[in-house]
Amino acid sequence: MAGTIQTEQFDYLRLLAQVKKRVQLAQQRAIYSANDEMLRMYWDVGHILSDAQKQIGWGNGALKRLSADMRNDYPEIKGFSVRNCQCMIQFYEEYNQELTLPKDSNTIAQLPTAQLEKANTQPAVAQLPKYNFSLPIIHLPWTHNIILIQRVKDIQARYWYMVQSITNHWPKDFLIDAIKMDYYKQHGALANNFDLALPQPEADEVKSMLKDPYLFDMLTFTEKFDERDIELGLVREVEKFLLEMGTGFAFMGRQYHLEVSGDDYYIDLLMYNTFMHRYMVIELKNTEFMPEYIGKLNFYCSAVDSILCREGDNKTIGLLLCRTKDKIKAEYALRDINKPIGVSDYELGNVLPKDMRSSLPSIEDLERDLSDSTEETE
Secondary structure (H helix, E strand, C coil), X not given: CHXXXXXXXXXXXXXXXXXXXXXXXXXXXXXXXXHHHHHHHHHXXXXXXXXXXXXXCCCHHHHHHHHHHHHHHCCCCCCCCHHHHHHHHHHHHHHCCCCCCCCCHHHHHHCHXXXXXXXXXXXXXXXXXXXXXXXXXXXXXXXXXXXXXXHCCCHHHHHHHHHHHHHCCCCHHHHHHHHHCCHHHHCCCCEXXXXXXXXXXXXXXXXXXXXXXXXXXXXXXXXXXXXXXHHHHHHHCHHHHHHHHCCCEEEEEEEEEEEECCEEEEEEEEEEECCCCEEEEEEECCCECCCHHHHHHHHHHHHHHHHCCCCCCCCCEEEEEECECCHHHHHHHHCCCCCCEEEEEEEEHHHCCHHHHXXXXXXXXXXXXHHHHCCCCC
């Protein structure tokens, strides 16, 4: 009976995920269309202002006058402050040149958003005057573009942040934090055996979806805590947890029950990725990495493959989350394991030293910091 209820719950969750996916596609199309037109306008205005500066040599006085006139003549159109006009010039001049893109720049065509419907649904990559944008600029909000232009000068790093912002729906504050914490250099630190356990391009797809470390800074503890406390905290903050995990993940349950040969087993956290069509088994350890953890996770992946997977599902992946790990030990432990498994660190809000916590910027600080570099459209 319990197995029937669990199956019915899974069927409903899959149905719900499919309906949500279609609604999200419609929402994203509308956003892309509006954002596309606005960025094209900003590009053209930036082009006009840049040329005028070079030909006439006017300064901020002219921008102030232009800003005031535009607000008077077109009060319904926002975004013509002096600061934003300066950003338009910077936007045009930054991308009105040939740039060396990452070798995998074509992956923009494989973004999960575009995969929701394959036939002629993918938003067009921007084609603006003088520059063929292979970068996913049009898919990003204006503020995200300006943050990246002003804070990330390495074009390959900037491209990576663009793709992550789109696929993981990063809000601007999260993007600012990611840049400050140098997520780009941390990317690829995940210990894994995906190249051995999965065919290409599945291995690369899975690696691109996972990261190291995971930041669960929504969780803070003021006293001694264990793995159960962390699990419960992640379930309470499931929206933030899913945002940290990335695009396409659905939360299937905590302490998910499986019966194998008459014995009961409980998976710490079970997820399903609707884009990769595969389960992900997460084991959470409030300790440093130990090689013996891999055997248990390998067992759980095999059990999920046999018990839960249906036709069309790909091989289950395992993710071991530890407080710390020695990457060499982790890779040795994974070397002869057949199931695809990754080992990552995680960080909690409470693990930061008190003096460091007190120095972290507040939301007000972040907003003030952002306003110093760019003024958002109103």
